[in-house]
Amino acid sequence: MKRVDVAIVGAGITGVLTARELCARTPTRSIVVVESGDLAGGASRRSAGLHFPRGATPRARAFASYSHDYYAQLLADHPSWPLFQLDVSVVAGAARAPVLSERYLDHARLVRGGDPHPLVNLPADSAVWQGTGCHYADVPALTRLLAGQLRDRVELREGVAVIGLSPDREGCTLRLSTGGTIRAGRVVLAPGPWLHTGPWKDMVAPLGARVKKIVALHIDQRPVAGDPVLVFDDEDAFLLPMVQRGYWLFSYTCQEWDVSPDTVSASLSSRNVAEARDLLRRYAPHLRATATSGRVFCDAYSPQGAPLVEPLDPAGRVVFAGAASGSGYRFAPATAAAVADLLTP
Numbered sequence: 001m002k003r004v005d006v007a008i009v010g011a012g013i014t015g016v017l018t019a020r021e022l023c024a025r026t027p028t029r030s031i032v033v034v035e036s037g038d039l040a041g042g043a044s045r046r047s048a049g050l051h052f053p054r055g056a057t058p059r060a061r062a063f064a065s066y067s068h069d070y071y072a073q074l075l076a077d078h079p080s081w082p083l084f085q086l087d088v089s090v091v092a093g094a095a096r097a098p099v100l101s102e103r104y105l106d107h108a109r110l111v112r113g114g115d116p117h118p119l120v121n122l123p124a125d126s127a128v129w130q131g132t133g134c135h136y137a138d139v140p141a142l143t144r145l146l147a148g149q150l151r152d153r154v155e156l157r158e159g160v161a162v163i164g165l166s167p168d169r170e171g172c173t174l175r176l177s178t179g180g181t182i183r184a185g186r187v188v189l190a191p192g193p194w195l196h197t198g199p200w201k202d203m204v205a206p207l208g209a210r211v212k213k214i215v216a217l218h219i220d221q222r223p224v225a226g227d228p229v230l231v232f233d234d235e236d237a238f239l240l241p242m243v244q245r246g247y248w249l250f251s252y253t254c255q256e257w258d259v260s261p262d263t264v265s266a267s268l269s270s271r272n273v274a275e276a277r278d279l280l281r282r283y284a285p286h287l288r289a290t291a292t293s294g295r296v297f298c299d300a301y302s303p304q305g306a307p308l309v310e311p312l313d314p315a316g317r318v319v320f321a322g323a324a325s326g327s328g329y330r331f332a333p334a335t336a337a338a339v340a341d342l343l344t345p
């Protein structure tokens with residue numbers, strides 16, 4: 001039986017950044033990351049990777065602020081890594097000014113005024129705010145780069161599923177699909193949307209997290225360098241200029257709940273396309289015809305929207321980290337830090 005200080009289940013952006021944070025705080029700690037599929041093969045693979053300095057609750061704002069500084073430092077340390085800085089142009093009902101000033105952090109330097117972006121048809125009673133401080137990342141590529149740096153300090157087992165989890169007062173035993181076992185002092189569960197399918201499902205159920213489909217359309221129109229991300233705040237939707245990929249990505253809030261990552265279709269449905277085009281009709285009508293492709297997956301959502309970092313057993317041997325409600329990339333550094341706070345004496 002292998003023995004480690006910490007076993008992390010799931011090698012998406014949350015699991016990998018958690019391993020990085022734990023290593024940074026206690027370099028001598030032995031860590032294994034167990035991943036049933038490929039590194040960054042879950043929700044992280046499909047992520048649009050948008051970070052904006054915004055949060056709907058005080059906890060979300062604290063997480064967003066921490067992550068903002070973390071990613072800024074990461075980019076300063078690794079200027080060639082796939083993080084691409086952006087300004088932001090927010091469209092919202094004029095009456096929502098107080099909500100915006102509460103939700104957007106100072107990092108965004110949001111100021112009302114200026115012209116809407118040429119793609120945007122400003123609805124009646126709406127106004128425009130301009131700001132900065134956003135970026136988007138190639139999340140799977142970034143996750144692989146981060147994991148690559150950890151290889152000599154962290155054991156990463158890909159293609160190995162955790163099929164049993166038995167915590168006790170001194171630690172936790174993990175049973176693996178390969179037939180082996182790992183005995184860990186602490187276990188961090190970072191399973192993304194697989195929170196109801198693993199051997200942890202009964203332990204996780206009281207958290208009240210649910211899994212929702214996420215849909216983003218790829219708009220077949222080339223953005224140019226300097227285009228800002230266009231946020232339609234009333235709808236929780238955005239148009240992201242993916243300059244390196246040569247298209248705009250339109251993300252809207254799909255309301256298909258309680259899907260499973262193992263069965264959710266990777267294909268856009270006619271309903272998804274119709275919903276997206278309906279919103280585009282309001283904000284950018286001439287893009288509707290070019291919204292013909294996209295990406296579909298799902299993510300775990302917490303009851304309050306901000307990520308959950310919670311011990312699941314009386315001895316605190318198993319900690320859940322995730323359910324970041326479609327914002328797991330932008331919250332991941334803060335989630336990892338919150339896990340490390342729990343695990344570091």
Ligand SMILES: Cc1cc2nc3c(=O)[nH]c(=O)nc-3n(C[C@H](O)[C@H](O)[C@H](O)COP(=O)(O)OP(=O)(O)OC[C@H]3O[C@@H](n4cnc5c(N)ncnc54)[C@H](O)[C@@H]3O)c2cc1C
Nearest residue numbers: 010012014036042043044047048050162192327328329330
């Ligand atoms: C289309 C789309 C667009 C998105 N856009 C954004 C965005 O713009 N900004 C943003 O911040 N967030 C966005 N998100 C959300 C974000 O991508 C996710 O919240 C984030 O990637 C979750 O990362 P994770 O590491 O927690 O989970 P995942 O990346 O899903 O990783 C979990 C891993 O656990 C593994 N696993 C599961 N069960 C087991 C088991 N039994 N044993 C071992 N391993 C197991 C899985 O294989 C998986 O690799 C988007 C998501 C989608 C789907």
